[in-house]
Amino acid sequence: MLNYKQLHHFWTVARAGGIVRGSERSGLAPQTLSGQIAALEATLGVSLFRRQGRRLVLTDSGHMALDYAEEIFRLGSELEQALQSRATGRAVPFRVGVADVVPKAIAWLLLAPSMELPDPMRIVCREGKLEQLLGELAIHRLDVVLADSPLPSNMDVRGYSHTLGESTIGFFASPALAAGLQGGFPACLDGAPLLLPGEQAAVRAPLLRWLEANGLRPRIVGEFDDSALMRAFGEAGAGIFPGAVLASEQLCAQGNMRRLGDAAEVVETYYAISVERRLTHPAVRAISEAAPIAGTARAVERPSA
The missing domain is CATH 1.10.10.10 (Winged helix-like DNA-binding domain superfamily/Winged helix DNA-binding domain)
Structure with a gap:
């Protein structure tokens, strides 16, 4: 033994x-x-x-x-912390890294089930570049990382990518900008000002291919690593911007935006990256089980250095 x-x-x-x-x-x-x-x-x-x-x-x-x-020793530490928190009535911390390319509305939708657990949970969110967050995950400073791509193959981090859900991509514009566009969708994008996700976003390349396949040549007026900053520019009328249809209700209600139409062939997928194949943290299990396509979790393992 x-x-x-x-x-x-x-x-x-x-x-x-x-x-x-x-x-x-x-x-x-x-x-x-x-x-x-x-x-x-x-x-x-x-x-x-x-x-x-x-x-x-x-x-x-x-x-x-x-x-x-x-x-083994990480789980032991978690067990000790969880039992101590329960005994004292303190909320158990749930430490989440959110890649800055993941839309904030999507992050909320994915994390919401963790806030409904019977035992109190204190969510601690960290936002940043995926590589930085994975480094924090590797040394157990985070319980999970939300990303728009699975664990990169070139990183010396042992981890598993669990597919949480996906959404088609739509195009949104402020009411004033939408009113001045010519023609229906998607023709109205041709020559129009467009805001794009930065080069690190997994959805950027499929979006550019979709525009090219449809013969559309918008004027790219901005590129953003941070999805929230891109949305802020879009709400100010700086340009049309792509966004997850899954979060369109929030985009249109909170920002008074207009949804011009969807690029049905362009899909953004969201992942929970963890250091464990079999999820044990109650909050991580909750978001995985409540995910739109739960049960299709794909475990992508990378050897540690």
Whole structure:
């Protein structure tokens, strides 16, 4: 049977980068740590470290063991925090990273189920670039990241992409701008001022292909990494902007915008990226189970560095 104290010693040494540093962090003698790791290796029947010059480096089995150890001790910390919060009546924190290309109205729709759990939940949202948020996820400072694309294949982060839902893309304009457009949709886009998502947005390339396929040449007057900033420019009448049809009710009601029409062939997909294949955090499970296409979660695994 696995000895979790030995696993914790292995985890400490692997994260510290060596026996000596592990000894400094744990307060145990280097000989004690070496003996504990040797006992764990004997139980598992594999070598977890190998010598590389004067350094200890993880073997392939060691990397696998470290991944599982990270998950085990993260869950243990979550369990302790959740039980302490319940005992004291405090809300359990739910730490979410939202990629800045994800429309805020969509983020709300996806996260709303987490606010309806029987146990109180305190949502903590962080917005930023996807790469930055994934870095925070990798070191367990976030529970989940919402994005418009799955985990990039070029990132040395082990994680899983769970498909939450999708929406076709529509075009929106302020009432004054909409009144001055010529012709019906989509012809009215030709020559009209257009605001576009930045190059990091997954929907940008399909949008440009759709415009080209329909022979439309709008005047691109702005490009935005932040979807909320693009919407603010659109509400001010600076240009037509694309937005998720799923959030059109909020766009039209709150911003008094006009929905000109939809690019039915252009679809934006939304993902929850986590470090676990089987979702365990109650809030993450809630948003996954309530998602428009729940049950089609696609787990995309990337090996850790």
